[in-house]
Amino acid sequence: MSPPRRQLAILATLLAFCLTGCAAHVDRLREVRGEFYANRIEPARLQLQKNEKKYGREADNFKLDRAIVELSAGRPKEAERLLREVRDSFDYFEQASAAEKVAVMLADDTHAAYAGEDYEKVLVRAMLAISNLMSGGDDATAYSLQADDVQERIIQSGGDESGKNPKLAYKRIALGAYLHGMLREATNLDYHDAARSFVKVCNWEPSFPYGRYDYDRVTGGIHCAKGNGALYVFAFVGRGPYKEQRDEIPTQLSLLIADRIISATGRHSLPPTIAPVKVPLVVAAAPSMDMRGVGVAVNRQNVGETATITDVSKLAIQQYAEIYPRVIARAVARRALKKGVVYGAKEGLNVNNGSAANLLMDLGGIAWEAAEQADTRCWGLLPDRIQVMRVELPAGTHTVGLSPAGGYGATIVHEKSVKIEDGRNTYVLANFADSRLIGNILSSDDAALREQVTAKK
Numbered sequence: 001m002s003p004p005r006r007q008l009a010i011l012a013t014l015l016a017f018c019l020t021g022c023a024a025h026v027d028r029l030r031e032v033r034g035e036f037y038a039n040r041i042e043p044a045r046l047q048l049q050k051n052e053k054k055y056g057r058e059a060d061n062f063k064l065d066r067a068i069v070e071l072s073a074g075r076p077k078e079a080e081r082l083l084r085e086v087r088d089s090f091d092y093f094e095q096a097s098a099a100e101k102v103a104v105m106l107a108d109d110t111h112a113a114y115a116g117e118d119y120e121k122v123l124v125r126a127m128l129a130i131s132n133l134m135s136g137g138d139d140a141t142a143y144s145l146q147a148d149d150v151q152e153r154i155i156q157s158g159g160d161e162s163g164k165n166p167k168l169a170y171k172r173i174a175l176g177a178y179l180h181g182m183l184r185e186a187t188n189l190d191y192h193d194a195a196r197s198f199v200k201v202c203n204w205e206p207s208f209p210y211g212r213y214d215y216d217r218v219t220g221g222i223h224c225a226k227g228n229g230a231l232y233v234f235a236f237v238g239r240g241p242y243k244e245q246r247d248e249i250p251t252q253l254s255l256l257i258a259d260r261i262i263s264a265t266g267r268h269s270l271p272p273t274i275a276p277v278k279v280p281l282v283v284a285a286a287p288s289m290d291m292r293g294v295g296v297a298v299n300r301q302n303v304g305e306t307a308t309i310t311d312v313s314k315l316a317i318q319q320y321a322e323i324y325p326r327v328i329a330r331a332v333a334r335r336a337l338k339k340g341v342v343y344g345a346k347e348g349l350n351v352n353n354g355s356a357a358n359l360l361m362d363l364g365g366i367a368w369e370a371a372e373q374a375d376t377r378c379w380g381l382l383p384d385r386i387q388v389m390r391v392e393l394p395a396g397t398h399t400v401g402l403s404p405a406g407g408y409g410a411t412i413v414h415e416k417s418v419k420i421e422d423g424r425n426t427y428v429l430a431n432f433a434d435s436r437l438i439g440n441i442l443s444s445d446d447a448a449l450r451e452q453v454t455a456k457k
Contacts, residue, residue, distance in 0.1 A: 024110075025058050026244055026376040032065060036072075036381055037239065037433050045069045060086045060114055061377045067127065068236075068381040072431045072439030074446070076134035083128045090116040090124065105337050108278075109330070109375035117282075118323075119173065119316045120379050122151045126175040126310075126386075130234060133179075133427045134444050141183045147176025148200075158323075166322040174205035175310040175386055178214075182232065182390075185218050186425045194218040201309070209307050210390065224392055229420040231391045231400065235294040235306045236431040238384025239285035241316040245374035247276035248328060271342055271365025277331050278374040282320040284313040285384065292406035293387050294432055297413065298398050305405045306387035313384045338368055383431065395422040402428075404435045416441040 028051055035044035048066040052059045063082045070079040093113040103111040116124070129143035151173060158167025181197030184190040198215040201208060217223075224230055293306040342365040351357045398420060401413040414437045420426050427444040430437060 024245060024373055024376050025055075025061065025378070026242065028055065028058070029061075029065075029242060029376075029378075029380040032062075033239070033242075033380060036065075036069060036438065039436060039438055041069060041073050041439050045073070057110065057114065058377055060089050060116075061379065064120070064124070064379040065381040067131070068431075069439075071131060071134070071429065071442065074440045074442050076131045076442065080128060080131040080135065083124055083131060086116075087124050087128065089113075090121055104330075105334050108334070108372040109280075110373050110377070112375075114375075114377045117316070117320065117378065118154045118167070118170070119312075119319050121154065122147050122173045122176065123310075123312070123379070123382065125150060126173070126179065129176070129179045130427075130429065134429060134442050134446075137183075137427075137444065141180065144176045144179035144183065147173070148180065151176070160326075166325075167319075169322050171315045171318050172200075172204035173310055173315060174201045174208065177201050177204065178309050178388065181214065181218070182425070185214075185223055186230070188223050188423065191218045191221050205309060208309055210388075214390070224423055227395055227422055228392050229395055229422055230425045231298075231393055231398075231418065231420060232425060232427045233294070233296050233306055233389045233391070233400070233402070234427065234429045235387040235389075235402070236383035236385075236429075236433070237291060237293055237306070237308075237387050238287060238313075239433050240380075240382035240384050241282050241284050241313045241378075242380045243280045243374075243376040243378040244283050245278055245376055246281045248279050248331065271339060271362045271369065273335070273369070275366060275370035275372070277335060278372055279327050279331050280374040280376050281324075282316050282378070284317060287384070290406055291404050291432070291435065293385075294389075294430065295401075295403045295405040295411075296389055296391065297401035297403075298391060298393060300399065300401060303391050304389055306389040308385045309388050310386040311384075312382050312386060316382075334372070335369060338365065342368075383433070393420045395420050400428060400441075402430050402432075402437070402441060404432055412436065414441055416443055418443050419445045 032044055032047055032051070035047060045066060048062045048069065052062045052066070055062070063086050067079040067082040067086075070076070070082065093115040100112045125143050125147035129140040129147065132138065132140040132143060155165075155167045155170055159165040177197045177200035181194040181201065184194040184197065195215060195218045198211060198218060202211040202215060205211065293308070295305050296303050342361055345351075346358065346361060349357070351361060396419070398418055399415050400418045401415045403411045403413040412435075414430070416428065418426055418428060425444075429442045431439060
């Protein structure tokens with residue numbers, strides 16, 4: 001076989017391989033979601049640990065998912081450790097290196113370290129606060145403040161060279177403000193701080209039905225009646241958003257028209273835009289049931305339902321939609337650069353249109369473009385909604401029952417014994433991805449109870 005023919009065969013094989021592609025993060029995430037939502041906690045955790053070691057550029061994403069698994073399994077300290085590691089990684093990778101920027105333009109976005117979507121950067125801090133509450137709560141106030149601070153910084157730093165800032169249209173995440181108000185109120189002193197936080201909650205999440213009651217309570221300066229404490233039930237409800245790969249067909253057609261015009265009028269041809277322009281898209285998971293939230297019973301008496309403080313899927317989709325034009329622009333710039341490199345190589349080598357070398361270079365350019373993958377890395381085990389309900393109860397031990405509210409089929413009540421202390425908050429956390437509980441109900445008094453049992457022994 002002559003050299004040109006041999007090169008043509010090699011490039012054709014490369015093209016076929018690139019068009020076939022390889023597994024993306026969304027494919028690996030699908031396995032984990034399947035295990036987790038089937039309530040197979042330990043297999044999900046082991047699969048995530050395996051993926052962390054095997055796929056280095058995706059390790060932080062799998063750590064985020066493992067944090068949710070650890071919380072559901074009743075291991076809040078381990079969840080907090082993982083979340084803290086990812087928070088610090090996000091901060092470090094926020095400024096991409098020059099080498100990474102080159103790699104992204106010559107390959108695709110998967111070659112950069114993952115610095116998190118904006119909503120993920122805020123939620124990782126809010127989740128840190130929740131995890132910390134379940135194991136002592138010493139740092140929960142600081143984490144809740146971080147959530148609001150980073151949200152403000154992200155929004156204010158979203159301007160581009162033209163002065164436009166699409167992030168000003170972001171829906172604000174009220175969870176951090178709610179946690180801060182709740183914690184300041186629990187000091188029985190800082191009611192003014194609590195009131196300011198609850199004002200934010202009412203403005204940012206006006207559909208949250210308990211926000212106004214929280215504000216009225218703290219302005220009255222009374223955390224609880226004497227002899228009572230407050231129970232906060234936090235619920236992760238539904239299956240949260242994730243990323244899928246989308247072929248941006250209108251952009252692909254525009255590029256095809258442009259490169260055909262240049263090929264017809266220029267000295268050299270451009271590789272035709274055959275491979276689709278691939279971009280990630282944040283999508284909501286299909287609901288497995290029509291579930292409003294979680295019903296709460298105390299000592300087998302219904303006391304109400306949790307309500308949404310943060311609609312994770314809606315805010316993730318809304319925030320991503322605001323920056324989506326930038327995602328498309330980066331994909332188009334990358335394609336233009338690749339075509340420019342091929343055109344420049346033809347110019348430098350004085351390759352004639354119609355020659356074997358020209359065909360080989362066009363095939364190489366097509367293969368190069370076809371090798372692109374959309375960056376589908378994300379926090380894949382977030383809930384659809386984060387909900388909460390506050391109940392004031394007499395000090396003592398109570399049986400708290402949680403069950404799915406709304407939906408269809410038989411309702412199963414999951415019960416947990418919870419200790420309420422005079423003038424203090426107690427926190428309960430449960431994950432209802434659908435009609436069944438995932439893992440265990442976690443209570444902030446679990447650690448204290450374990451310490452008491454150990455001391456008696």
